[in-house]
Amino acid sequence: MRIYELxxxxxxxxxxxQLIKKEDKIYxxxxxxxxxxxxxxxxEQPLTDSQAVNVMDELVIPELVEQLVEYACQHNIIEDFFDSKEIFSAKIMNCFIARPSEINEIFRQKYKESPSAATNxxxxxxxxxxxxxxxxxxKNIKYKVPTEFGELDITVNLSKPEKDPxxxxxxxxxxxxxGYPTCVLCVENEGYAGRLGYAARSNHRMIRIPLKGENWFLQYSPYxxxxxxCILLSENHRNMQISRETFxxxxxFVERFPHYFLGSNADLPIVGGSILSHDHYQGGCYDFxxxxxxxxxxxxxxxxxxxECSIVKWPMTVIRLRANQKEEIIDAxxxxxxxxxxxxxxxxNVLAFTNDTPHNTIxxxxxxxxGKYEMDLVLRNNRTNEEHPLGIFHPHADVHHIKKENIGLIEVMGLAVLPARLKEELVEVEKYILEQPNKLKEYHLPWAEKLKLQYASQLTEQNVSDIVKDEVGxxxxxxxxxxxxxKRDxxxxxxxxxxxxxLNNNYYRKK
Structure with a gap:
C-alpha cells in the first residue's frame, strides 16, 4: 500500500x-x-530512489508530511481544517526529534568546536x-533595489497560509x-501540541542560553x-523594555556568537513592531x-x-557606537x-511626553x-497627531497602499516585509500602466497614474514588472x-x- 511506502x-x-540514527528507525x-x-x-520490496518524492532535497520531508496529513484527513483520523492538520503535522515530526536536554547537550558539544558549528x-x-x-x-517574493543608501531588501510575505473557511x-x-501558554513566545510552547486558534509546537525545541545569571532561550523563527x-526570549513573561540590561x-550574546547580530524591537506601541508583552530579541547570520x-x-x-561615534548614512536616524570593550558601549x-x-x-515634532505618556525610545x-563591538541606536518616537493618526514617524497615508504596518526591527535594518495581497495587486498595476484590461484597486490608482506618465516612453511588457518592483523599493x-x-533635509x-x-552640553533647543 502507498501509505506504507510514504x-x-x-x-x-x-x-x-541525521534526525535519527539507524537504530531508531523501527521505533x-x-x-x-x-x-x-x-x-x-x-x-513488498525495499524502496528504490526512483520511488522517492521528486522534489528538491530540502523539501522532501515537508512533501511527505503533507501526504501523510492528507491520508489522515481522508481516513477521518483528523478533521480537515488548518489547525488540525498543523497539529498532526507537528506530531509526525516530533517522532523524529530528541528531547530538549539531548538537543541542548549536542549544541553545547558543537559549541566547543565553534559557535557557528553549534548554530549550524x-x-x-x-x-x-x-x-x-x-x-x-x-513562496515569498524576494529581490533587491539599489538606492543612494545601498541596496534595500524587498520581501512580499507569502509564507503564512490563510485560514480556510x-x-x-x-x-x-x-x-x-x-491562558496556557501565556503567549506565543513563552517557554511553555516547547513541545506544546497546539489547539484551535493556537499554533502547533510539538516539534519545537529551544536552546538554553544563560545571560548574566538569567535564563534565555534561543529558537528560530518558523517563517x-x-x-x-533567530529569536532570543526571556524565561520570564515580562514586557519588553529598552534599558541598560538590553544593551x-x-x-x-554577540560576544558568544560573533557570527550573528542581535537586535531588539523598540518597547513602545507603533514603533515596537512586535510582541511587546514578552521580552525578546531577534538576530541571525545576515548582513542587513x-x-x-x-x-x-x-x-x-x-x-x-x-x-567611536558616528551618524549612519541611512534613511532613519541612526547613531553607531564602536569600541574595543563592551562595557564602554553599554555605558555610552x-x-x-x-x-x-x-x-x-x-x-x-519630537516631544518626549504627552502628560505622563512617553514617546521616545530606541x-x-x-x-x-x-574585531570591535558595534551597536546601532535607531532613534524612535511614537507620537500621533490629527494629520498622522497612525504615527507622525510612521509610513504616511500616501504609501499605505504598499506598506501600512508598523516599522519594526527588520524593516529598520532595510528589509521590507510587505503584505501578501501585493502579489496579485502589483500584477494589476502592471496591466493598468500598460493600458490593458485590469482589476486595479482604487488605492493604487494615484500611484499607477504617476507610473504611467513617468514611464510612458519606455514601458514594454518585458520591462514593466522590473519597473514596478523598483518603484515598490x-x-x-x-x-x-x-x-x-x-529628516535628511x-x-x-x-x-x-x-x-x-x-548629549555633550545638556543643551535644549527651544522653539
Missing amino acids: VQQLVNEGEKR VRNQLLALLQLDTFSL YFYSLSKNSNYIQMKRIR KQIEKEKNSPKQS VYYNEH RNLLL PMAKATSDYSFTLNRYSEV ANYILGKWKNYSDEQV TPIARIKN KIFLRVLLDASVF AKGKQALQAFIHH
Whole structure:
C-alpha cells in the first residue's frame, strides 16, 4: 500500500537528515504507524530512489508530511481544517526529534568546536524537523533595489497560509481558550501540541542560553525572513523594555556568537513592531543593508571619548557606537537612551511626553565587526497627531497602499516585509500602466497614474514588472524616511546636530 511506502520514505529521510540514527528507525516507524492508526506494516520490496518524492532535497520531508496529513484527513483520523492538520503535522515530526536536554547537550558539544558549528546544527535541525516552514518560505517574493543608501531588501510575505473557511467557522463558535501558554513566545510552547486558534509546537525545541545569571532561550523563527533568523526570549513573561540590561544582553550574546547580530524591537506601541508583552530579541547570520551603510560623519561624546561615534548614512536616524570593550558601549548607549527619552524639539515634532505618556525610545542592534563591538541606536518616537493618526514617524497615508504596518526591527535594518495581497495587486498595476484590461484597486490608482506618465516612453511588457518592483523599493525607502525622527533635509540635519550638542552640553533647543 502507498501509505506504507510514504511512512518508510519519511523514516529514511529522517535518518538521511541525521534526525535519527539507524537504530531508531523501527521505533520511529512504529510511532508514525500509531499516529496513522495502523496496526501493521508491509512493504513488498525495499524502496528504490526512483520511488522517492521528486522534489528538491530540502523539501522532501515537508512533501511527505503533507501526504501523510492528507491520508489522515481522508481516513477521518483528523478533521480537515488548518489547525488540525498543523497539529498532526507537528506530531509526525516530533517522532523524529530528541528531547530538549539531548538537543541542548549536542549544541553545547558543537559549541566547543565553534559557535557557528553549534548554530549550524540547530538551524539544520529546525529546518529538517519542519519547524522552519521551508516549503512555505520558498513562496515569498524576494529581490533587491539599489538606492543612494545601498541596496534595500524587498520581501512580499507569502509564507503564512490563510485560514480556510472551516477554520474560521470553528474559531468563531469555539469557547474561550485558557491562558496556557501565556503567549506565543513563552517557554511553555516547547513541545506544546497546539489547539484551535493556537499554533502547533510539538516539534519545537529551544536552546538554553544563560545571560548574566538569567535564563534565555534561543529558537528560530518558523517563517525565517533572512538567513538563520533567530529569536532570543526571556524565561520570564515580562514586557519588553529598552534599558541598560538590553544593551548588555545584546553584546553578551554577540560576544558568544560573533557570527550573528542581535537586535531588539523598540518597547513602545507603533514603533515596537512586535510582541511587546514578552521580552525578546531577534538576530541571525545576515548582513542587513543598514549594517553595510557607511557614516555621514563622526562625532565625539565627551563623557565617552574612548567610544567611536558616528551618524549612519541611512534613511532613519541612526547613531553607531564602536569600541574595543563592551562595557564602554553599554555605558555610552545607556547614556544616549536616557538623554533621548527626555528630549524634545518641537520644531521637528519630537516631544518626549504627552502628560505622563512617553514617546521616545530606541531600536538597538549589536554585532561584532572587524574585531570591535558595534551597536546601532535607531532613534524612535511614537507620537500621533490629527494629520498622522497612525504615527507622525510612521509610513504616511500616501504609501499605505504598499506598506501600512508598523516599522519594526527588520524593516529598520532595510528589509521590507510587505503584505501578501501585493502579489496579485502589483500584477494589476502592471496591466493598468500598460493600458490593458485590469482589476486595479482604487488605492493604487494615484500611484499607477504617476507610473504611467513617468514611464510612458519606455514601458514594454518585458520591462514593466522590473519597473514596478523598483518603484515598490522606492516606496519602501520613503517609508523609512517617514519613520526618521530627524529628516535628511536641512531642518532635520540641524535638529540632529542640536541633539548631539545636547548629549555633550545638556543643551535644549527651544522653539
